[in-house]
Amino acid sequence: MSEPTDQVITRFAPSPTGHLHIGGARTALFCWAWARRSGGTFLLRMEDTDRARSSEASGRAILADLAWLGLAWDEGPTLTRSDDPTGLGGDPRGVGPFFQSQRLETYNQHIDRLIEKGLAYPAFETPEELDAQRKAALAEKRTYRYDRAALELSAEERAARVAAGEAHVVRFNAANAGEIMIQDAVLGEVRIADGELEDFVIRKQDGFPTYHFSVVVDDELMGVTHVLRGQEHLSNTPKHVALQRALGFRVPVYAHMPLIFNEKGAKMSKRERDQSAREAVRSAGLASSPVSSISDDELKGWTDDKKRQLDHEQLEDLAGALDLTLPEVSVDDFRRAGYLPEVICNFIALLGWTPSKNDDGSDREVFDLEFLASDFDIARIGRSNARFDRNKLMAFNADVLQNRMNDAEFGARWHAWCEEHDPELGAALGDRFDLAARAIRPRVRTLAEGRAPLAFALISDDAIEYDEKAVKKFLLKGEPNGLAMLERLRGVIESADFADAEALEASLKAWAEENELGMGKVAQPLRVALTGAGVSPGLGDTLALVGKQSSLARIDRCLSARSAEASG
RNA sequence: GGCCCCAUCGUCUAGUCAGGUCCAGGACGCCAGGUUUUCAUCCUGGUAACGCGGGUUCGAAUCCCGCUGGGGUCACCA
Secondary structure, eight states, X not given: OOOOOSOOEEEEOOOSSSSOBHHHHHHHHHHHHHHHHTTOEEEEOBOOOOTTTOOHHHHHHHHHHHHHHTOOOSBEEEEEETTEEXXXXXXXXXXXXXXXXXXXXXXXXXXXXXXXXXXXXXXOOOHHHHHHHHHHHHHTTXXXXXXXXXXXXXXXXXXXXXXXXXXXXXXXXXXXXXXXXXXXXXTEEEEEOTTOOOOOEEEOTTSOBOHHHHHHHHHHHTTOOEEEEEGGGGGGHHHHHHHHXXXXXXXXXXXEEOOEEOTTSSBOOTHHHHHHHHHHHHHHTOXXXXXXXXXXXXXXXXXXXXXXXXXXXXXXXXHHHHXXXXXXXXXXXXXXXXXXXXXXXXXXXXXXXXXXXXXXSOOOOOOOHHHHHHHOOGGGBOSSOEEOOHHHHHHHHHHHHHHSSOHHHHHHHHHHHHHHHOHHHHHHHGGGHHHHHHHHGGGOSSGGGGSXXXXXXXXXXXXXXXXXXXXXXXXXXXTTTHHHHHHHHHHHHHTSOOSOHHHHHHHHHHHHHHTTOOHHHHHHHHHHHHHSSSOOSOHHHHHHHHOHHHHHHHHHHHHHHHHHHHHO
16 A cells, blocks of 8 residues: 655646546546645646637636535635635635746746756747648658757857747756656556757747646645556656756656546547537538537538537537437536436546455455545556456446435435526426426436426426337227226326325235236226327326326226227 | 567456466346336346467466567547
8 A cells, every 4th residue: 555655745737628537527526536645735727828729717627526526625726615615726825826827927037047068958840840840750650759959050040039039838848857767656667768858848939838848836835745647658758857857846646546447448529429410410411500509600610520529518409409309428428318427436446446345355446535536546556458348338327317316315316407408398297396306316327317208297297298019008909998997097097196106006906905906907098098108207206296187087088099990 | 560568258347577276257248037017127047258389397378588469559639
């Protein structure tokens, strides 16, 4: 077990370019858990040095996603919520600000230091020139590395051109970086030979630092001791270590986590949603946009260009209009789809990490954040990539909804979800909400699945459509047939007490017994009359949901519509 | 292609560091039964894996090498 020493400080550092990705959520979860486990600090930092892609709205969205998951950060941007007056974030140690775009001066001081020491230098090639060089190298099957052309210039000339205001980037001089060994807490020793590192850019033409530079400076200045991140960063780490050496910084503990793949075995990405929606639009042969948030031109451009992406809201609108289910990728996708935050946390924690065994030695799978905060250990992070199995997530979600809550808890959760994502449903159910919640609970795996099994309760009595198969089987066949049964049942229903669904069902059962009838003989005809189909929630719940008046109306309608057929 | 990482049931994984108790355990899925007024829930059982080839060893899922396969990354994105 890797016991933390000193004060542990972990950080989650997303770039605010959209909702929190499920992979990012796992990174945040593990960073949070390690900080909690070791009594340390979990810090949140916004890496918004890409001016074009970053947005304030995205930053807020990510904060909201983290808060929804239940991952509270000790330091970082503040977020006050109505349900939590103390809020999240803050800067007790005075190491902020936590938006990199507000830290330019700090980065520049360190870049100047590097330039003075000859460990960094301005370079004047344009992006186009570099691109051409890259392509040429590719054509000749050479490995491309920046050719250090700017170092051919004298220091005086470089300084003069910079002073004259010529556009330039600053590159790190990796000439003397030497072999770099990373002591990774998950992967062990990873060595990168001397000369593999190129003179990468540390400050862009627009004066903003690149990720590699800002991350190193901030981790040092903010006292970060443990960097947990995805394995896609492994090849960046030598750059960071080289920079840390050059700047005289500490090297934090690195722990590179396995990646999360989609069903197809590739890295899970937001692009999948576009692809999925695009296929649907194509097969539907849509010429004009079905939603106001997307213009016709935009739709066409997007349909024709695989690389183009719609934004989050546009995709949601489109999916809604076309009745599509898009593959969930971001935390917000799962939230909308009716997954519980604690289930998401439980499930993603299992992707690339294993909890300790139960006391009896059996494997543990179901646990909450509190447990994770006490049990998380970097030593139990795995090394191989994990496929995201939606079936299993669904099973976990269903288990919590169906077996680990009571009706009241479920009702409250479902109610909150409806208010946020399906206010129409909540309104349509009105004071039948608790009844509906009870009726659907064993039938739903996500909160979003509640609507379908209640369809019969949301339409008017004369809008019931009869499933012919069910009619044949339960109303027309058998001796006596279902219609005859319905006629007898009508009186029973008429005198029944609808106040309590359970009692109502019990009374029907008693009646069936008295008359020496199987419950199936009684329930199925009633079901068809009430819902049009042979499938519905429990009979008592179904009746109560429809109500006595409507139940009688539906029975009468069914009787009159079908009696002709029966006799004919 | 260069560099780097990885490799147990279809999937997530336990077991690998300290080789024998593993003809490999759990979970999801799937299949078959059972309970039940339908569906769902629930219960029981079953299916199914150490990628291949060499070593080392009395003995290898576990250690070593090679191969194969998968993945990441090669931006003035993070």
